[in-house]
Amino acid sequence: MIRNREFWLVVLSGLSLGVLGVLLSLWGNPENSGICVSCFIENSAGALGLHDNQRMQYLRPELIGFVLGSVVSALISRDFRSRGGSAPLSRLFLGIFMIFGCAVFIGCPIKLLLRLTAGDITAVAGVVGLVVGVWVGLKGLAHGVEFAPQSQSKASGGILIPGMFILLLVFFIVRPGFLLFSSQGGGAQYAPWQVALFVGIGLGALAQRSRFCITGSIRNFLLMGLRTPALWGLLTFIVAALMVNLITGKFNFGLYGQPGAHLEYIWSFLGMGLVGWISVLIGGCPFRQLIKAGEGDVDAGLVVIGMFIGGALSQSWGIAATASGVSMYGKITILAGFALITVLSMFCRVRST
Template identity: 40%
Template sequence: MKDKKGIISTGAVIGLISVLLVKYGNPANMGYCIACFLRDISGALGLHRAAVVQYIRPEIIGLVLGAFLMSFGMKEFRTRGGSSPFLRFVLGFIVMIGALMFLGCPLRMVLRMAGGDANALVGLLGFAGGIGVGILFLNKGFSLKRTYTLTSFEGFVFPSLNLGLLALLLAAPAFIFFSTEGPGSKHAPWLLALISGLIVGALAQRTRLCMVGGIRDLILFKDAYLISGFISIFAAALIGNLLITKSFHLGFSGQPVAHMDGLWNFLGMALAGWGSVLLGGCPLRQLILAGEGNIDSAITAMGMLTGAAFAHNFSLAASANGPAPNGKIAVITGLIILLVVSYFNMEKEAIKMKGDVKLEA
């Protein structure tokens, strides 16, 4: 499925599934949102106590298990890791802070645009700008170093944790929190959400779907393969919103789970885009890679989960009323940290080689 027809078909399926999940209970323009769903899971586990965003989202479980099953069946499951693990945790944390300032991951950004949310266009500009900054450092030799082959057992841990989450969702013990109001209380039936996640996870694994990779490849190589998948998601979700849910509403105001502060929508997604480039993939891609046995991506996902908990414990996340003061400080701090990480992880050999080439020229 590495031809363009395959990824366009995948995008169409994901776009339509996203609309159907909203039709059957998910929050508006939130058929899928990796950042929002990880935030809900962190709340369900008691890592934060924001009562309106607590639920174990089966879509996340399905994404990981779908990628695991597909990669295992196609003999592509490989356990590897060891590439700057703590830095990846920190970068995952920072990406989550940026996404929750915008109120959505790159995938939800596309779904918000398909629902007519003009604020998401501002987010897209920031996202592309952040990716552009990240590319500058990639061109200057940025690297998180090589990965190493690890024992197969370690690769099974992250999918197994997701099976544990599914058990907790179904058993609903007293120590798991579930929202009774707000976005966390709105969800499609668990089996529909799980099956949807399995389908999307399997398709994303086969096509290597990644929003960050799409914009990066378009800028660096003029390669539209990956970005065509997200264009297809947008088109399919737009058609679904117009014909199935009839929920398309064009404009800045009155958009569901969104705010109209353009500057912080821009900066939030710039932070998420820059951090994701350094990580080598968007939040969706990180979950898919974790399902394939990539321990570095599993650590990144744990960083995002922790970032979501911090965002709500310390009032960093935005709301429909706009960004919180603490959140603004966190985004600016995150941008500074990314600058430091980007600079100090440039390969000296790559810099020297480029300097030598300039001298010879």
């Protein structure tokens, strides 16, 4: 396996995500949120005026970088193909609920590992939830739960999401008056934008080449055991992030007083469980959806749109959890998410006759 190019690409991706995930926090991003796709989406939705939480509004250059890095890499390697047509509306809704799951846990699967490697052991419930969610998703796949296959002929909008992110980059640089930027709170904490954009592009390109994804790695491990390179990428991520946290003094082992964390373990478990399950059904975690959207995947593009809607609603409707815990709306939303994915699983199941 170690002579395999794919193996080293995955390991390099894991290493880069782990190291830069911690360093971005050191350079100005919120604690344990050096990279957090769901937080970045909530921030960016706020910057575009889609929600009114004045502490969560900043157009995150990393997010733009992930997509544009993927676009560039896909164009160079001739991977850019406009494709789609697989249960588009279902994916849009699942994108919304994926962010709700993240918002209740407070973070996407990447942040889950960043929190864990910074000593936040409240994240353990999320890890267990994510693994269980992926496992349940795989059981569904094994029993014929799958969306209709994609088709190249049905999709011509592959350039729209890259185009949208180019426009966001223009907005970020030109700063038109309608764009909102927090002056307090998490939205006011950011690394220098050039650094953030550059890191985003680099990670986007690497992830496009390696197809690295947290939930994908767990899925592959559950399917193939130690033979999967993705597992080594995941382990490299964890070890690298842990080392950088220890070296930079960011490691703070404990249950209490952790940044952006709550003690409602059941809901952390369920939130990440929902994310894991959805990720298996739609083919990747929030980060992977951005990368795929950059490759011209229209279905992933719809998930990205859904994630922006989810990011806006999780703030506007008070779904997002805080250090004080998970709101009633957050809890109801998670249960609604499970109801939705169960119904979708029943309806899109290919039953053997």
